[in-house]
């Protein structure tokens with residue numbers, strides 16, 4: 243693959259700060275991680291849901307105008323998703339995604355993504 | 361039956377532990393076989409996600425071209441904002457890291473009784489399932505005066521590559537003050553905002569290098585996608601440069617005169633310095649010849665598995681499908697291909713399944729630093745696919761928001777081509 247347009251880096255667009263994410267997490271209130279599903283189902287489900295994220299977010303840590311979703315805890319990821327769903331955080335793309343997921347699915351995909359870079 | 365290797369599933373999707381994949385194990389006769397027809401966005405994504413989700417499936421991807429040039433962002437190339445090489449991607453990663461058997465050939469026919477796929481060069485490949493993703497074909501019968509040979513004089517540039525280069529060369533050699541005529545197709549067609557994005561970005565190019573030139577869009581329709589956003593941008597960035605004539609104004613497009621480089625409508629003949637004719641479209645030729653397309657010219661599919669409603673065991677994804685409310689976009693092709701791959705993995709390798717997630721996200725450039733986006737979620741309903749939520753950028757957005765969206769678009773491109781053609785390395 244040749245280097246080019248898609249590889250351009252934009253420093254100023256390098257995602258949300260941790261402070262923003264934590265602030266949003268607190269604002270989103272309590273979030274329950276469900277632990278009662280079988281691990282295999284969780285992994286398959288997590289991978290299938292994460293496939294949706296991979297259409298826009300790089301899974302190799304590369305970062306640019308679209309923030310990375312690696313290196314966050316499941317709680318942080320889940321709370322960010324809930325904040326998008328409630329419009330507390332603006333982004334119509336993330337809102338459409340978050341609205342399509344149940345709380346349990348958000349927990350599943352968050353666990354899966356958080357485990358990716360371990 | 362559950363696959364013993366299922367536990368690798370997720371980690372492979374991201375390519376994190378791909379080393380564990382290869383070399384693919386022997387005993388291939390015991391493995392289920394999937395043949396993917398077409399290595400464009402739909403086909404490449406389906407092959408990659410099948411490889412990632414089921415190690416017990418042997419995947420063959422058949423694609424005639426050694427490389428794939430993306431249509432998305434090719435309008436930026438036409439405006440001189442990026443190279444075509446930067447939009448061109450190979451199949452090495454899919455072959456080497458994902459263990460996919462990539463064959464550079466065309467599929468001539470599929471035999472659903474013998475369950476074989478016949479290659480143009482002769483061999484027949486046995487299959488348990490086929491995924492067909494041949495993109496679009498042009499319906500030249502529906503546009504008088506324009507055919508395959510005409511594309512060498514008046515390009516469509518609706519498949520990216522030599523056609524796009526030809527149009528760029530013509531724009532570059534056009535004298536200042538010329539009229540660029542773009543003929544926009546009837547619905548449904550590949551990427552609804554793209555003809556108008558093309559007009560916007562060519563106007564950007566003219567504004568800098570040929571400021572006396574004009575753009576005339578002769579449309580087969582009376583309205584178009586995100587019209588308010590485009591009209592607003594044309595007024596702000598390119599005032600007086602772009603004229604759009606709907607079918608109700610011209611009476612419709614009648615004939616293309618290739619020699620004269622002119623377009624005849626019911627009311628008037630328009631002569632062009634450079635012309636771009638985007639013809640009416642239908643599902644890829646292969647589907648027309650193999651009983652996969654219906655009278656509409658498109659392929660009806662199951663909204664959950666993307667299995668053809670006409671030929672069991674054969675799945676169709678991407679532009680070739682008629683998939684309810686889903687538009688024909690690369691994002692949709694990628695989204696459908698994932699749903700299809702997971703359905704096949706479930707059927708052939710017993711992986712667990714969550715309900716399919718179907719989305720479209722489109723980034724559209726109105727100028728290099730002015731982009732808008734659209735996000736739509738879909739859901740299977742009663743045999744078809746319906747829109748659930750639809751969010752679009754607004755006309756009054758700040759320049760800063762638009763600039764940020766343009767940056768996001770760049771970042772999307774990088775992630776999306778990796779998601780489709782694989783991560784070369786982590």
Ligand SMILES: Cc1cc2nc3c(=O)[nH]c(=O)nc-3n(C[C@H](O)[C@H](O)[C@H](O)COP(=O)(O)OP(=O)(O)OC[C@H]3O[C@@H](n4cnc5c(N)ncnc54)[C@H](O)[C@@H]3O)c2cc1C
Pocket residue numbers: 397398399400401402403422423424425428430431432433434435465466467468493494495496517518519550551554558644646677678679680688689690691692693721722723724
């Ligand atoms: C100017 C323009 C801009 C666009 N911008 C965007 C955008 O910003 N965002 C977006 O989401 N979409 C965009 N699109 C749309 C996008 O390019 C298509 O929707 C997408 O490519 C569809 O994917 P596909 O797999 O169905 O077909 P394709 O990507 O066209 O792939 C089809 C492949 O099948 C192969 N093939 C055909 N027949 C056979 C056969 N018999 N045997 C073997 N192989 C075969 C072809 O060689 C080709 O490689 C744009 C399109 C255009 C024209």
